[in-house]
Amino acid sequence: MENKLSRRNWMKSSAALTAAAAATGPMALAQSPKNIVISSANGLQASKKAMETLRSGTDTLDAVIAGVNIVELDPNDHSVGYGGLPNEEGVVELDASVMHGPSRRCGSVAGITGCKTPSKIAQLVMTETDHIMLVGGGAAKFAREMGFKEEDLLVEDSRVAWLVWKRSMRDRAGHTNWSGELEAGPKTARMQEAFPNVDKKTLAWAMDVAVHPPTGTINCLALNSKGEMSGVTTTSGMAWKIAGRVGDSPIIGAGLYVDQDVGAAGSTGRGEENIRIAGAHTIVENMRHGMTPKEAGLDALKRVSRNFRDDKAWLSAIDIQFYALRKDGMYAGVSLWNVDASQARRRPFFAVTDGGDSRHEPCVTLYDR
Numbered sequence: 001m002e003n004k005l006s007r008r009n010w011m012k013s014s015a016a017l018t019a020a021a022a023a024t025g026p027m028a029l030a031q032s033p034k035n036i037v038i039s040s041a042n043g044l045q046a047s048k049k050a051m052e053t054l055r056s057g058t059d060t061l062d063a064v065i066a067g068v069n070i071v072e073l074d075p076n077d078h079s080v081g082y083g084g085l086p087n088e089e090g091v092v093e094l095d096a097s098v099m100h101g102p103s104r105r106c107g108s109v110a111g112i113t114g115c116k117t118p119s120k121i122a123q124l125v126m127t128e129t130d131h132i133m134l135v136g137g138g139a140a141k142f143a144r145e146m147g148f149k150e151e152d153l154l155v156e157d158s159r160v161a162w163l164v165w166k167r168s169m170r171d172r173a174g175h176t177n178w179s180g181e182l183e184a185g186p187k188t189a190r191m192q193e194a195f196p197n198v199d200k201k202t203l204a205w206a207m208d209v210a211v212h213p214p215t216g217t218i219n220c221l222a223l224n225s226k227g228e229m230s231g232v233t234t235t236s237g238m239a240w241k242i243a244g245r246v247g248d249s250p251i252i253g254a255g256l257y258v259d260q261d262v263g264a265a266g267s268t269g270r271g272e273e274n275i276r277i278a279g280a281h282t283i284v285e286n287m288r289h290g291m292t293p294k295e296a297g298l299d300a301l302k303r304v305s306r307n308f309r310d311d312k313a314w315l316s317a318i319d320i321q322f323y324a325l326r327k328d329g330m331y332a333g334v335s336l337w338n339v340d341a342s343q344a345r346r347r348p349f350f351a352v353t354d355g356g357d358s359r360h361e362p363c364v365t366l367y368d369r
């Protein structure tokens with residue numbers, strides 16, 4: 001098929017497009033490119049791994065995917081890949097997208113089940129098909145065809161959190177279908193009775209995520225010294241979502257966008273609000289028109305705020321962050337709020353690797369809680 005690029009042709013066309021972009025790139029910036037990786041806060045190890053991979057001369061997209069694979073495979077990260085919190089039916093459904101600057105190609109999967117590393121499947125959609133997005137059963141079938149065996153992604157802690165969430169549900173009259181409702185004692189004690197084999201720390205976490213469903217995600221963006229850029233965003237999406245809900249992460253232009261003539265951007269947090277402003281594309285376009293990464297990200301946050309008529313009380317249930325990396329290596333992380341909605345006083349950070357080790361830097365924030 002004419003459009004279809006095999007992996008070998010894709011690499012060849014990448015090189016040609018990189019040369020063309022270098023000759024005709026619309027933005028002339030003072031600094032020359034350097035190796036740099038930025039990521040959401042949960043990406044300290046991922047960005048370090050991506051940097052090591054970049055330094056070995058590997059393609060920028062392979063580098064960021066190698067980075068986020070660490071988090072996708074980590075059963076203790078409950079917002080991404082294996083170990084992610086499930087939908088309301090107890091099924092872990094994953095979303096991911098990739099975008100490769102040199103070839104200007106992208107791929108994504110949404111609502112995929114049974115595969116721990118959806119970023120790899122998104123890359124295969126990009127390299128092995130002439131489509132961009134596969135969803136649900138079709139995405140899972142494609143993964144099997146590409147040699148990924150079906151795996152159970154629901155770990156024990158996530159299963160307990162799902163059951164705690166179900167127990168926390170009440171109808172308008174305050175009724176629950178679960179036992180224990182009428183027993184005396186504070187809620188924590190009742191939950192401990194319901195889950196006698198679960199330790200206190202896990203139960204406290206489960207009760208927190210039951211009430212404040214997280215939308216954690218990892219976004220990772222890379223620039224190399226040749227000026228090539230790529231990005232990936234991967235997530236288990238919003239905890240307890242309706243089966244089939246798709247967030248921003250697999251939506252090219254919302255959860256991720258890369259134009260290596262300009263820069264790259266990605267997002268974590270409440271996907272619905274990001275989709276409404278096409279955040280990552282907005283940020284890249286802002287940078288194309290001269291904004292710094294910080295200005296471009298803050299402008300995107302202001303667009304989110306505008307959709308809530310700038311009403312801070314209304315916005316208070318939302319958490320959203322953007323990450324922006326410009327083609328000259330300038331970068332920023334921005335967050336709607338200075339602490340997250342669970343009121344756990346977690347300051348928003350993002351991960352940066354431009355030397356050996358990764359470090360956290362604070363996000364610039366739009367509002368204070």
Ligand code: GLY
Nearest residue numbers: 237238247269271
């Ligand atoms: N940003 C992840 C999601 O909303 O699914």
